[in-house]
Amino acid sequence: MSYLTAIQSVFTPGCLLCVLLGVLVGMVVGTLPGLTSVMAISLITPLTFKLDSTYGFAMLLGVYNSAIFSGGISAIAINTPGTPASIATTFDGYKISRRGKTGFALGINTLYSVFGGLFSTIVLMIACAPLARLALNFGSPEYFWLALFGLCMMISISHASLAKGLIVGILGMLLSTVGLDPLLGSKRFIGNNTALLDGIAFIPVMIGLFGVGEMLFQIFEHKKEDDAPRDIAELKERERVLPTKAEHRRMAVPGIIGSIIGVIVGIIPGTGGDISALISWDVSKRVSRHPEEFGDGSVEGLATTCASNNASIGGALTTALALGIPGDGNTAVLLGALTMYGMVTGPTLLNNSADFVCRLYIIMIVANLLILPVGLLSAKACIKLLSIKNQYIQMAVLMICSIGAYSMNRNFMDVIIMFIAGIAGFFFRKYDYPLGPLILGLLLGKMCETNLRRTLMLSGSSVKMLFSTPISILLIILCLFATLWPFISDWISKKKTAES
Amino acid sequence: MKKANGNTVIGLIFLIAAGIIMYIANTTLKATAPAGDPGSRLFPNLACGAIMLLAVIIIIQSFKKPSKAFAGILADGDRRQSCIRTLLILTDLALFLVLWNFIPFLAAGFIFMFLQCMIFREKLLFSVFYSAGVTGVLYVMFAIFLKVRLNIY
Incomplete structure (x- = not known):
């Protein structure tokens, strides 16, 4: 009965308008590199307090879903993830875009983000409480193995050379040690520079490597033929936004894999769309019939990452609503907004405010459904934008990157980090060093170190604790599989070739 | 001896930088900490060691498969x-x-x-x-x- 009432309260012109407004704001903020979904939700939250709680959350959830989805737009169009959740989208999305199929890549981003978002909402509706309780079983040993599992992805992302992929990945891990020691609080590698006390921020490095580095590389590689008008057939191909039935068949399994992994990883506090998308990309590559296409413009790779980062939203909300634990910045702000509306967050929320929670589920569905037309229309508009000469885009992107790096913390050190990362990104790109592992190392390095050291402290330097729970054992098996599988599959394919 | 190419130079930069960072880590960070914590320098040292090893591999590979030198590009x-x-x-x-x-x-x-x-x-x-x-x-x-x-x- 409560779902029926919830539908009635959400499907009103005012509420739908609030969701739409949220979707549009989230889209603008999510597309701009450096402006994260947390920032978008934080900006909108004070405005929503003047509204009824349902209308307020309609706007906030619209922003949240849309910002995560639209981070993929800049990842596809200019190789600069709008939000960290879209890092993995650059692996294949940008390659598809470089072949002149930007609209098509944006279409996949829209369709599979919506699919992932709806999938996770359904999971949220069915299994909110039991799944959240499962996430509470994660302690420091499990977090350590989870981080290590993520780091094993470096092997998969290193297409050209394993040594090159690993060296930049470990460089990322080394960079993650800059700043205050996570357990002792002592300074590491920063001297007297207080701007680096929190460590090297992840977003400026991401903007520098993917945005500035890519633009410098394009300027360096520019050829006169690039400015020549394109033929009609190519322009027709550019116009296409929706995938064909055959393409959907290829993307269905990776889309489902991405959604499932997105929900699971999203539920675990401290993780999010960035990690889930990377894991989904790797798992989909392993089960794909065309693993060689991954990282080189694979539609499967793009679909799985897009589905995964949006599916993580439902996962994160599961922990936030059922247990009152904010898994990331987004859910922390949302829980803060709930308390401002006078609701008591925590395990009692699902019982005491059951009607309101039902309305949230319906709003999630509506927000995802609204992303569909808005996303597809924006994909069409983006195609028109791409008829602009490359150099005009390059010039503007360099400026957007600089402002984006600064906007996050209003810290000029972040702009300097972006500049240095941009130069490094250019040389890495020039000499075929993959950029993904560096981001992976920077993202997971601190999580890996902190949880390993915490486990050793808790166990008095004994490593037994690392192998003590079933979840740890499962994650160790996954780590071993992730590390060894590329070599085993290589060996099998070589053997098959030799036999044939 | 073959002319040094881009990958050789990048490999050397990695090798030298990792060596310097390892030296800084060992001279400025504590080796151990109380209650079983292996200390602040464990991870930086492990990372620097791995980078140095991989840099050597990249340098060796660059001599086997030379890429175009920057000087060549400028010609x-x-x-x-x-x-x-x-x-x-x-x-x-x-x-x-x-x-x-x-x-x-x-x-x-x-x-x-x-x-x-x-x-x-x-x-x-x-x-x-x-x-x-x-x-x-x-x-x-x-x-x-x-x-x-x-x-x-």
Whole structure:
């Protein structure tokens, strides 16, 4: 009965308008590199307090879903993830875009983000409480193995050379040690520079490597033929936004894999769309019939990452609503907004405010459904934008990157980090060093170190604790599989070739 | 001996940088900490050791499979033009970041965009309008709508 009432309260012109407004704001903020979904939700939250709680959350959830989805737009169009959740989208999305199929890549981003978002909402509706309780079983040993599992992805992302992929990945891990020691609080590698006390921020490095580095590389590689008008057939191909039935068949399994992994990883506090998308990309590559296409413009790779980062939203909300634990910045702000509306967050929320929670589920569905037309229309508009000469885009992107790096913390050190990362990104790109592992190392390095050291402290330097729970054992098996599988599959394919 | 190529140089940079960082870690960070914690320097040391090992592998590989040296790239006329253009854009970006600290964002942004247009040999009138347009739109979007204080001087 409560779902029926919830539908009635959400499907009103005012509420739908609030969701739409949220979707549009989230889209603008999510597309701009450096402006994260947390920032978008934080900006909108004070405005929503003047509204009824349902209308307020309609706007906030619209922003949240849309910002995560639209981070993929800049990842596809200019190789600069709008939000960290879209890092993995650059692996294949940008390659598809470089072949002149930007609209098509944006279409996949829209369709599979919506699919992932709806999938996770359904999971949220069915299994909110039991799944959240499962996430509470994660302690420091499990977090350590989870981080290590993520780091094993470096092997998969290193297409050209394993040594090159690993060296930049470990460089990322080394960079993650800059700043205050996570357990002792002592300074590491920063001297007297207080701007680096929190460590090297992840977003400026991401903007520098993917945005500035890519633009410098394009300027360096520019050829006169690039400015020549394109033929009609190519322009027709550019116009296409929706995938064909055959393409959907290829993307269905990776889309489902991405959604499932997105929900699971999203539920675990401290993780999010960035990690889930990377894991989904790797798992989909392993089960794909065309693993060689991954990282080189694979539609499967793009679909799985897009589905995964949006599916993580439902996962994160599961922990936030059922247990009152904010898994990331987004859910922390949302829980803060709930308390401002006078609701008591925590395990009692699902019982005491059951009607309101039902309305949230319906709003999630509506927000995802609204992303569909808005996303597809924006994909069409983006195609028109791409008829602009490359150099005009390059010039503007360099400026957007600089402002984006600064906007996050209003810290000029972040702009300097972006500049240095941009130069490094250019040389890495020039000499075929993959950029993904560096981001992976920077993202997971601190999580890996902190949880390993915490486990050793808790166990008095004994490593037994690392192998003590079933979840740890499962994650160790996954780590071993992730590390060894590329070599085993290589060996099998070589053997098959030799036999044939 | 074969001529050093880009990968050799990058490998050497990694090797030397990791060596220096390892030295700094060992001289400035504590080796152990109380209650079973292996200390602050464990991870940096492990990472530096791995980087040095991989750098050696990359250097060896670069001699086996030589890539084109930077000097070779510069011998090509078109490539030389691209290289100079990239360096100029990078210098312009650095100049923008310096100016941003001393003059209002709108002025610094306009100069940055205008110089970029000049580097790309755009017409003067177009350069003025394009630079003013892009800077203005970004200022309105970030400073007015998103409340980011862009004037930091």
